[in-house]
Amino acid sequence: MTYLAKPRLLADVQPRNAIGFTKRDYEGAISTLCAGCGHDSVSAAIVQAFYELDIEPHRVAKMSGIGCSSKTPDYFLGASHGFNSVHGRMPSVATGASLANRELTLIGISGDGDTASIGIGQFAHAMRRGLNIAYIVENNGVYGLTKGQFSATADKGSKSKKGVQNADAPIDLVALALQLGATYVARSFSGDKDQLVPLIKGALRHQGAAFIDVISPCVTFNNHSGSTKSYDYVREHNEAVNRVEVIQPRQEITTEYEPGSVRRVMQHDGTALLLRKLGLDYDPTDRNRAMNQLHEWNAKGEILTGLLFVEEGADDLHHHLNTVAKPLNQLTQAELCPGQAVLDKLNAALR
Amino acid sequence: MTPVTATNDFVVKFANVNGSGSASANEMFARSVMRMGIPISPRNIFPSNIQGMPTWYELRVSKDGWLGRRGGCDLMVALNPQTWDRDIAELVPGGYLVYDSTRELPRSKFREDITVIGIPLTAICAQEFTDPNQRKLFKNIMYVGALAALMDLELGVVETLIGEQYRGKDKLIEGNRNAARIGHAYAMKHFTCPLGIRCERVDGVGDRIFIDGNSAIALGAVYAGATVAAWYPITPSTSIIEAFTGYCRKFRTDPATGAARYAIVQAEDELASIGMVAGAGWNGVRAFTATSGPGISLMQEFIGLAYFAEIPLVIVDVQRGGPSTGMPTRTQQSDVLLCAYASHGDTRHVLLFPEDPNECFELTAQAFDLCERLQTPVFLMTDLDIGMNERLSAPFRWDENRHYDRGKVMTAAELDAGKLFARYQDVDGDGIPWRTIPATHPSKGAYFTRGSTRNAQAKYSELGSDYVYNLERLRRKFNTAKELVPQPVVTPAAKPTRLGVLFYGSTSPAMAEALAMLQAEGVHVDAIRVRAFPFSSQVDAFIEAHDTVFVVEQNESAQLRTLLINEGEYSPKKLVKVLHYDGTPITAGFIAGAIRTAGSAAKLAPQQSHG
Numbered sequence: 022m023t024y025l026a027k028p029r030l031l032a033d034v035q036p037r038n039a040i041g042f043t044k045r046d047y048e049g050a051i052s053t054l055c056a057g058c059g060h061d062s063v064s065a066a067i068v069q070a071f072y073e074l075d076i077e078p079h080r081v082a083k084m085s086g087i088g089c090s091s092k093t094p095d096y097f098l099g100a101s102h103g104f105n106s107v108h109g110r111m112p113s114v115a116t117g118a119s120l121a122n123r124e125l126t127l128i129g130i131s132g133d134g135d136t137a138s139i140g141i142g143q144f145a146h147a148m149r150r151g152l153n154i155a156y157i158v159e160n161n162g163v164y165g166l167t168k169g170q171f172s173a174t175a176d177k178g179s180k181s182k183k184g185v186q187n188a189d190a191p192i193d194l195v196a197l198a199l200q201l202g203a204t205y206v207a208r209s210f211s212g213d214k215d216q217l218v219p220l221i222k223g224a225l226r227h228q229g230a231a232f233i234d235v236i237s238p239c240v241t242f243n244n245h246s247g248s249t250k251s252y253d254y255v256r257e258h259n260e261a262v263n264r265v266e267v268i269q270p271r272q273e274i275t276t277e278y279e280p281g282s283v284r285r286v287m288q289h290d291g292t293a294l295l296l297r298k299l300g301l302d303y304d305p306t307d308r309n310r311a312m313n314q315l316h317e318w319n320a321k322g323e324i325l326t327g328l329l330f331v332e333e334g335a336d337d338l339h340h341h342l343n344t345v346a347k348p349l350n351q352l353t354q355a356e357l358c359p360g361q362a363v364l365d366k367l368n369a370a371l372r
Numbered sequence: 373m374t375p376v377t378a379t380n381d382f383v384v385k386f387a388n389v390n391g392s393g394s395a396s397a398n399e400m401f402a403r404s405v406m407r408m409g410i411p412i413s414p415r416n417i418f419p420s421n422i423q424g425m426p427t428w429y430e431l432r433v434s435k436d437g438w439l440g441r442r443g444g445c446d447l448m449v450a451l452n453p454q455t456w457d458r459d460i461a462e463l464v465p466g467g468y469l470v471y472d473s474t475r476e477l478p479r480s481k482f483r484e485d486i487t488v489i490g491i492p493l494t495a496i497c498a499q500e501f502t503d504p505n506q507r508k509l510f511k512n513i514m515y516v517g518a519l520a521a522l523m524d525l526e527l528g529v530v531e532t533l534i535g536e537q538y539r540g541k542d543k544l545i546e547g548n549r550n551a552a553r554i555g556h557a558y559a560m561k562h563f564t565c566p567l568g569i570r571c572e573r574v575d576g577v578g579d580r581i582f583i584d585g586n587s588a589i590a591l592g593a594v595y596a597g598a599t600v601a602a603w604y605p606i607t608p609s610t611s612i613i614e615a616f617t618g619y620c621r622k623f624r625t626d627p628a629t630g631a632a633r634y635a636i637v638q639a640e641d642e643l644a645s646i647g648m649v650a651g652a653g654w655n656g657v658r659a660f661t662a663t664s665g666p667g668i669s670l671m672q673e674f675i676g677l678a679y680f681a682e683i684p685l686v687i688v689d690v691q692r693g694g695p696s697t698g699m700p701t702r703t704q705q706s707d708v709l710l711c712a713y714a715s716h717g718d719t720r721h722v723l724l725f726p727e728d729p730n731e732c733f734e735l736t737a738q739a740f741d742l743c744e745r746l747q748t749p750v751f752l753m754t755d756l757d758i759g760m761n762e763r764l765s766a767p768f769r770w771d772e773n774r775h776y777d778r779g780k781v782m783t784a785a786e787l788d789a790g791k792l793f794a795r796y797q798d799v800d801g802d803g804i805p806w807r808t809i810p811a812t813h814p815s816k817g818a819y820f821t822r823g824s825t826r827n828a829q830a831k832y833s834e835l836g837s838d839y840v841y842n843l844e845r846l847r848r849k850f851n852t853a854k855e856l857v858p859q860p861v862v863t864p865a866a867k868p869t870r871l872g873v874l875f876y877g878s879t880s881p882a883m884a885e886a887l888a889m890l891q892a893e894g895v896h897v898d899a900i901r902v903r904a905f906p907f908s909s910q911v912d913a914f915i916e917a918h919d920t921v922f923v924v925e926q927n928e929s930a931q932l933r934t935l936l937i938n939e940g941e942y943s944p945k946k947l948v949k950v951l952h953y954d955g956t957p958i959t960a961g962f963i964a965g966a967i968r969t970a971g972s973a974a975k976l977a978p979q980q981s982h983g
């Protein structure tokens with residue numbers, strides 16, 4: 022069958038990562054989202070991040086809730102298992118999946134409605150338990166899928182497309198994640214791939230609850246003037262605190278940094294996060310200061326982006342539960358079932 | 373009024389104040405009777421409060437081995453002034469009252485037709501012990517000692533049990549034994565012992581074990597290889613996870629590292645519990661949650677997802693009285709319909725109905741096999757009566773040759789060998805598709821799980837034909853389940869009859885006794901105990917073979933009967949309701965009474981409905 026030859030040739034000229042995969046191997050089905058939707062850029066950044074991290078796609082599980090954002094796991098990593106669950110409840114499903122196989126890399130995709138509105142409870146508890154996941158919220162301030170109602174992250178005073186002003190106070194998911202004990206907390210913008218890709222890489226390599234709030238404009242329902250989640254607004258009001266470079270365990274550091282400008286944070290698996298400070302005086306390892314600075318900038322109507330907090334040597338749920346190293350879904354009957362002899366003893370004690 | 377006389381056949385009830393430490397003393401009394409070879413069945417009656425509220429422990433002693441609730445009370449140990457009047461009123465004429473006579477009570481507080489036995493428990497304790505804590509606690513074991521004298525229990529048996537209970541704590545053993553002896557001596561000295569109701573050593577217990585259903589479920593889950601449990605506390609299910617935690621620590625701790633071969637998470641609510649269990653089941657472990665009605669209500673959306681996305685998991689529903697918070701500490705079979713059709717859309721679920729702790733163990737283990745074989749949620753439907761009361765039942769058995777049935781899970785080797793993988797395709801004709809576990813194979817077998825319609829290859833699809841294919845396959849799968857689930861148990865009457873009775877779950881012991889009563893009266897009724905939904909063809913055959921089938925249930929709306937009519941399309945007139953729903957466990961007297969009246973009328977006009 023000659024038609025096979027062509028894609029193979031094409032594939033041959035594409036660059037491959039350290040484990041021999043091309044970027045295409047990390048792609049998925051063709052997106053059905055609106056042209057220009059921020060969520061598609063996030064998917065592209067995810068593809069890039071996995072490619073650069075040399076992760077085998079089948080060792081990844083993609084988890085999501087319901088929404089335009091939650092649909093996107095179908096559009097990347099087609100060779101991974103995916104689970105599009107119910108609205109707002111992805112964190113619990115991801116928790117179960119993580120318990121069953123601690124070796125699986127979990128990426129969770131959610132929306133601001135999915136996480137901050139209906140799912141705020143599960144989000145909170147997944148963060149405080151230290152679920153080992155890269156949890157990404159594609160935050161557009163509205164419910165895209167149900168046609169543009171305000172979500173719980175919509176800023177007070179932000180105008181809907183029909184001109185209605187949002188009167189409710191917004192939930193800042195980054196502030197919440199910090200308060201709840203997440204051990205890797207970042208914010209980024211779907212329009213800034215250079216910032217976003219390393220942040221996703223860092224989250225994937227973090228062992229514990231890693232949260233990224235990605236402002237991801239909805240071109241159809243929330244990209245007009247008056248919206249605080251439009252491309253224009255975010256470009257004008259975003260202040261990056263740092264740039265991150267993720268250095269894999271056996272990888273060399275090639276970028277040159279001025280002495281004293283970079284801070285190194287080690288992850289459990291030997292990955293190093295190199296954080297280059299930008300204009301602000303910002304310490305991403307101090308949870309309290311991070312919260313304070315976040316509040317200050319929020320009050321000014323400005324958005325802090327970058328790696329806002331990271332805890333070195335963080336622990337995850339499996340650590341708290343002291344589960345065996347072998348994934349629970351690989352334990353055999355012999356390792357699980359105590360057998361009749363034990364039952365005889367139990368029976369005797371119950372008489 | 374002549375005092376009741378009965379040997380090994382009576383009901384004793386303890387009226388206590390919750391939190392007074394009486395529970396273990398009452399249980400010790402019950403076990404002492406059991407150790408003398410006499411069948412017992414105790415029931416806890418408790419309010420939804422922790423301290424200071426009334427509780428009762430009702431113990432039926434039955435030489436004939438009837439384990440259902442009898443009703444009435446022959447001897448009341450009345451230690452709660454708050455409930456005194458109703459406790460006294462509950463005694464049968466000729467019954468016995470044991471109470472703490474430290475404080476004198478006016479004559480009007482007693483009944484003329486009972487025997488009153490006053491023991492100054494508080495006063496004796498005050499005299500014997502100095503520590504206020506001991507004064508309070510030893511009072512309990514002291515009345516056990518007194519009862520032993522009054523009812524001819526062997527004091528040695530009580531002392532042995534004390535030794536077992538406080539093994540390793542010599543001081544406690546000595547203290548408790550001493551208190552029991554004091555009580556015993558007091559009764560011997562002041563009353564004619566034994567009373568008319570008494571115990572006599574027999575061999576009526578055999579090799580049976582004495583355990584509550586919730587512990588049995590926990591053990592069943594351990595034996596079945598469940599490794600993930602997620603839950604949210606709710607009476608009467610909580611003790612399942614507590615027991616599971618205990619058994620796991622004991623039997624599932626890696627000897628080399630001390631690490632856990634299990635993960636138990638107390639979730640933030642039942643939505644999260646079922647979500648975790650779904651995620652875990654999807655990812656290839658055996659996972660379960662335990663809850664009660666309100667929890668099932670919250671889980672609805674996820675149950676639908678697990679059904680439609682075909683995820684194996686086990687839900688234990690220890691039923692209590694509804695609706696809403698209803699009667700949280702009373703028993704009922706009130707969630708049958710809720711669970712059978714849980715969630716929106718065309719759903720139907722596999723339900724299993726254990727009758728006692730032995731079946732709680734056995735059917736729990738089977739539930740895990742079934743959920744993986746069928747790739748669907750399986751409900752274990754018990755209730756407070758089985759769950760939170762200790763019951764004599766056959767000992768647990770585990771066939772060493774038994775292997776977990778993990779169902780149709782495609783392996784990397786099969787994928788490499790070119791076996792077709794299409795997640796939702798019915799390749800075998802039984803409606804059950806093949807699944808893969810994440811991380812199985814580098815390039816084959818990955819698929820996207822969702823609650824939306826998809827085609828046989830698990831690709832999103834809004835095509836009507838794809839949707840219909842899927843629904844019809846699910847229906848086929850449910851039909852496959854009919855003969856895989858535990859089959860019903862038929863007990864034929866002594867003589868051929870056109871009358872049948874159908875029942876399930878905790879009704880079992882009362883039913884057995886009712887059938888014996890009826891048979892003694894010459895009323896013959898064939899019985900079928902349903903053990904699962906979907907109903908097996910044997911249930912159809914049974915209903916068809918009888919003119920009238922009484923359906924005995926512990927709920928107000930005849931839920932299983934509704935299910936029978938809906939699924940089997942039987943004439944409602946043929947299925948006569950026998951319903952008990954006041955929160956107490958059903959009794960043989962109630963069942964026999966209902967069948968007796970309705971049955972004699974039905975014999976004259978077989979198509980008439982009653983009840």
Ligand SMILES: Cc1ncc(C[n+]2csc(CCOP(=O)(O)OP(=O)(O)O)c2C)c(N)n1
Nearest residue numbers: 088089090108132133134135163164165166
């Ligand atoms: C229980 C439930 N309620 C409501 C819905 C309808 N619904 C689907 S997506 C959605 C909002 C999604 O918003 P968001 O998470 O912000 O995602 P976006 O589409 O904006 O990316 C709603 C309300 C649902 N699927 N389930």
Ligand code: SF4
Nearest residue numbers: 055058089165239240
């Ligand atoms: S409606 Fe908005 S969020 Fe949804 S796909 Fe379109 S642009 Fe994206």
Ligand SMILES: [Mg+2]
Nearest residue numbers: 132133161163
């Ligand atoms: Mg949104």
